[in-house]
Amino acid sequence: MELCLGLQFQYAEGIYQALRVKSTSLMGFWAGHKRFWDARALVLPHPFLMAKYMVHMPPFHSAARLGDLGLLKPMVKLVAQAGSIDTPFHDRSALLYAMEARCVHCIQCLLDAGACANFNVHPMVRTPLRYAVEECSDVEIIKLLIDYDAEHALKTRFSSPMEYVLSRLSPCHDAEERRHFELILQYFEETN
Numbered sequence: 001m002e003l004c005l006g007l008q009f010q011y012a013e014g015i016y017q018a019l020r021v022k023s024t025s026l027m028g029f030w031a032g033h034k035r036f037w038d039a040r041a042l043v044l045p046h047p048f049l050m051a052k053y054m055v056h057m058p059p060f061h062s063a064a065r066l067g068d069l070g071l072l073k074p075m076v077k078l079v080a081q082a083g084s085i086d087t088p089f090h091d092r093s094a095l096l097y098a099m100e101a102r103c104v105h106c107i108q109c110l111l112d113a114g115a116c117a118n119f120n121v122h123p124m125v126r127t128p129l130r131y132a133v134e135e136c137s138d139v140e141i142i143k144l145l146i147d148y149d150a151e152h153a154l155k156t157r158f159s160s161p162m163e164y165v166l167s168r169l170s171p172c173h174d175a176e177e178r179r180h181f182e183l184i185l186q187y188f189e190e191t192n
Contacts, residue, residue: 042075043087043094057089057097064094064110067101073109080113093119095128104140117150126158127151133161133184142184152188162188 042060063072095115098106129150132141152162172178
């Protein structure tokens with residue numbers, strides 16, 4: 001048991017070191033050691049290693065935040081098999097970090113692996129769709145989330161995505177912004 005924990009620590013240390021250097025070196029490290037990987041080493045923060053290698057989040061969340069599909073894809077399979085795809089880091093799932101990177105392919109990969117399109121840790125955090133409508137404003141990401149059953153009427157502490165879009169339409173004087181929000185609203189109405 002002690003040897004197993006020591007090996008997990010050693011591999012986790014390698015992950016963090018490679019993350020600090022470059023994502024390509026993490027891929028090389030991954031390829032050489034993937035049979036030893038434990039999904040927990042990818043999704044759970046390790047304070048000592050994070051401080052030592054000056055990285056700020058676990059490898060899985062970091063790959064999503066970088067928007068690096070080549071780095072994220074091999075991790076997704078292992079994490080999904082362990083049922084840890086929605087494990088949050090600082091109240092945000094890897095899906096929200098991928099949305100922050102505005103990487104449609106990473107978002108698609110996470111949703112295909114079973115990430116919840118309505119994942120929300122608690123009412124103080126926005127849902128992925130609300131984040132997409134408010135922060136990203138990328139219609140392709142919004143359509144993708146709706147296709148994976150994201151609820152546009154789901155309310156948290158914030159208004160629902162539908163209410164947010166309606167609130168942006170009324171005071172909108174810019175024609176391009178108005179067309180953008182009307183397109184999102186039209187897509188919401190089509191899915192009802």
